Amino acid sequence: MPSKYRPARLRSCVLAAVLALCALSTPASSADGVPAGRLVAEVPRVAVTDQAARAIVVLDPEQIRTYLAGRRRVGYWSWSADDDLSLARLSPGRSWTNPSEAKTRSLDGSQYLLTTASGGLAAVVRYPDGKVRWAANTGAGNAHSIELMPDGNVAVTSTTPGTVRLYTASQGSRSTAYTSYRLPGAHGVHWDPASQRLWALGANQLISFGITGTPASPHLVPDGAVTLPTSGGHDLAPVLTQPGRLWVTTSSKVYQYDLAKKEFVGYPDQASISRKDVKSISDEPVTRQVLTAMPEPGNPCSWCTSTLTFHSPDYTRRLDGIQLYKARWWTTQRR
Numbered sequence: 001m002p003s004k005y006r007p008a009r010l011r012s013c014v015l016a017a018v019l020a021l022c023a024l025s026t027p028a029s030s031a032d033g034v035p036a037g038r039l040v041a042e043v044p045r046v047a048v049t050d051q052a053a054r055a056i057v058v059l060d061p062e063q064i065r066t067y068l069a070g071r072r073r074v075g076y077w078s079w080s081a082d083d084d085l086s087l088a089r090l091s092p093g094r095s096w097t098n099p100s101e102a103k104t105r106s107l108d109g110s111q112y113l114l115t116t117a118s119g120g121l122a123a124v125v126r127y128p129d130g131k132v133r134w135a136a137n138t139g140a141g142n143a144h145s146i147e148l149m150p151d152g153n154v155a156v157t158s159t160t161p162g163t164v165r166l167y168t169a170s171q172g173s174r175s176t177a178y179t180s181y182r183l184p185g186a187h188g189v190h191w192d193p194a195s196q197r198l199w200a201l202g203a204n205q206l207i208s209f210g211i212t213g214t215p216a217s218p219h220l221v222p223d224g225a226v227t228l229p230t231s232g233g234h235d236l237a238p239v240l241t242q243p244g245r246l247w248v249t250t251s252s253k254v255y256q257y258d259l260a261k262k263e264f265v266g267y268p269d270q271a272s273i274s275r276k277d278v279k280s281i282s283d284e285p286v287t288r289q290v291l292t293a294m295p296e297p298g299n300p301c302s303w304c305t306s307t308l309t310f311h312s313p314d315y316t317r318r319l320d321g322i323q324l325y326k327a328r329w330w331t332t333q334r335r
Contacts, residue, residue, distance in 0.1 A: 188236025
């Protein structure tokens with residue numbers, strides 16, 4: 001069994017019993033804005049990017065309460081490019097520096113971790129066996145977010161020099177051909193199945209793209225641009241409890257953008273959720289709880305935190321010893 005999948009880290013009998021008792025399956029009205037069959041939510045888990053441990057770690061509720069210094073990467077599941085010998089030629093020692101994204105998507109009956117690192121590596125990793133579907137050293141500065149397309153291609157945003165790239169990942173596990181669009185400060189990227197558009201977030205704009213051509217030779221066609229209410233666009237994510245909306249964070253605020261109305265709109269608990277420098281935001285479709293991560297003073301990494309911030313109800317959880325950049329609900333979205 002691949003070393004990336006660590007069943008020993010699942011807390012044997014007691015935790016298994018907790019998971020069995022708490023697991024639930026609920027109909028999803030829609031994920032990503034389209035009917036998604038059933039969205040399985042078991043125990044709500046959280047995926048975090050631990051830049052100190054150079055790993056993506058998925059934690060269940062009990063582990064969120066007990067995560068301690070010196071026990072990094074001890075979670076329900078974890079993955080690191082450092083552990084995968086098949087990625088050696090992509091120089092993970094450099095390209096996997098500062099993991100910057102962790103989200104999950106579902107395609108063709110399989111669930112995947114989508115991840116990037118500021119050093120340039122981008123990867124699509126099957127969950128839970130850890131097999132890499134696609135990976136590349138983008139060679140770009142600060143690869144920041146990633147999206148899996150319905151045809152198997154992969155979109156990646158990088159802040160330096162500021163690009164949205166669409167890789168032909170459907171053509172092979174190490175395919176590096178891509179089409180590119182210049183977007184200053186490119187940070188977030190998200191595919192919306194309802195509108196059949198790829199959305200990308202830059203420093204000052206939210207842009208939509210149509211995709212033309214073929215999977216082997218795709219083209220990004222910008223067909224809409226929205227100026228952000230405040231500058232410093234950072235995170236872009238679907239609002240799972242309100243299909244047809246996107247979370248948008250900037251240097252100073254957290255917004256929701258309504259795709260049908262083509263405008264930024266108010267949302268529940270906005271006063272407590274909207275804060276400055278929110279690096280990631282997501283909502284859990286069953287509990288409807290919102291999770292955010294933002295830098296905190298005193299962390300060895302100035303852009304990181306050791307605190308998960310929950311909203312509705314509001315509370316925080318500290319993960320001692322971690323240098324957390326982003327945190328997201330581990331919620332599958334079908335492609």
